[in-house]
Amino acid sequence: MKIKIYFLFCLMLFVYRSSAQQNDIMPQSEIYEWPKDAAVKQKLETWQDKKFGMIIHWGLYAVPGIIESWSICSEDWIERDSTIKYEDYKKWYWGQSEKFNPTKFNPEQWAKAGKDAGMKYLVFTTKHHDGFAMFDTKQSDFSVAKGPFSANAKKDVAKYVFDAFRKENFMIGAYFSKPDWHSQYYWWDKYATANRNNNYDIRKNPWRWNMFKSYTQNQIAELMNNYGSIDILWLDGGWVRPRASVNQEVLSWGAPIPEWSQDVDMPKIADMARKAQPGLIMVDRTVHGQFENYQTPEQKIPEKQLDYPWESCMTLGGAWGFVPNDQYKSAAEVVHKLVEIVAKGGSLLLGVGPKADGTLPDDVIKKLEEIGQWTSKNGTAIYGTRITKNYxxxxxxxxxxxxxxxxxxxxxxxxxxxxxxxxxxxxxxxxxxxxxxxxxxxxxxxxxxxxxxxxxxxxxxxxxxxxxxxxxxx
Structure with a gap:
């Protein structure tokens, strides 16, 4: 009888623990949380006047002209050449850093194209998930400033991008990927890299994760302190988050949820960043709460009007970065999306990708000019507006x-x-x-x-x- 009672107790304990483990990733509230800092509120109000922005994905993936970063992630939705071993593919991909030499790098061309289109703010990819930094970081040698482009006067790419867009009166946003698949503190070579998450148990390796937290915080500190005035810190890789904050959006991605928490200490990052950049808009994507000052539905437009700050981020073509022979949206399609988004209370962040040589494709420039022919004449109905009930x-x-x-x-x-x-x-x-x-x-x-x-x-x-x-x- 005692054995039966003990067995029943163990079974109840297992069910309770399993339930508790599931409960700590139950979707949290997705209600928008308005910032309390007056300076952040004011900058957010200014940002809401802009309505139309440019997001630029540029990195190693531009060399072969493939999907940004994701090809090195081993998830079943990603297609690669089946004749190449996974580890060999990763080595090939990392090796693009020895070929990336954008000698025609022309951020002034990008800024002019954005201005001609009627864009008012920039989000530039300083580091995507592959860990290749598009700025002169001191935390890693895996950057544009350490490869073939290192002898170029503009090797600190982010600096010159931000400067070019500031001269055209853009608000400046720094995209930064929280995961870093090149870092041994995130993807540790001791283990295979099965998916987008870090590949070791943080609970058993706290030193390694603490090193990753320091590495992440230090890179963001470099961006916040060494690159002039920054208006937006746009953080991607929403699976890097406290486990308890996992919501329905994250679960819908279909990626595994680790048993440990990939917490990089966002309060510490925000405090440091806002000391360097007072009023900084934080966009910790999909991690709803105090560090997501505006929300960012991707490649879609909400069905109804929203009464809090948001933007739809979507691509001009089929890819975020440069892909040869990409098919671009017509000017009419982009304008129609812009109008619908603004009427629903949001902003449009349109994605373009420069080529490996550092210039925008001619077709992209042409499309942006065509969009600008409409925004230049009709901008009064877009910029600085707000929603109306009958929209x-x-x-x-x-x-x-x-x-x-x-x-x-x-x-x-x-x-x-x-x-x-x-x-x-x-x-x-x-x-x-x-x-x-x-x-x-x-x-x-x-x-x-x-x-x-x-x-x-x-x-x-x-x-x-x-x-x-x-x-x-x-």
Missing amino acids: HDGQNWFTQSKDGKTVYGISFIDKAAVNEISWQGSSPKKGTPITILTTNQKVKWTLKDGKVHFNLPKTDEKIALTFSFTPETK
């Missing part, structure tokens, strides 16, 4: 000025099929006109069956037509 009806999207005195209607047009514009739910004040933003032409409108109606004016616009009007107040 969408069919092909019509609405924003408003901060003071609420002007509403902007942006209509996606198909000239071959439409000769009248109508919408419901956002009416001008009676007796006031609707004004075409680009020409200042006044348009008469009527209200019928609860809808605003007016004839489509003669225009050469092929993407979207923008109107302004004084809203009806109730």
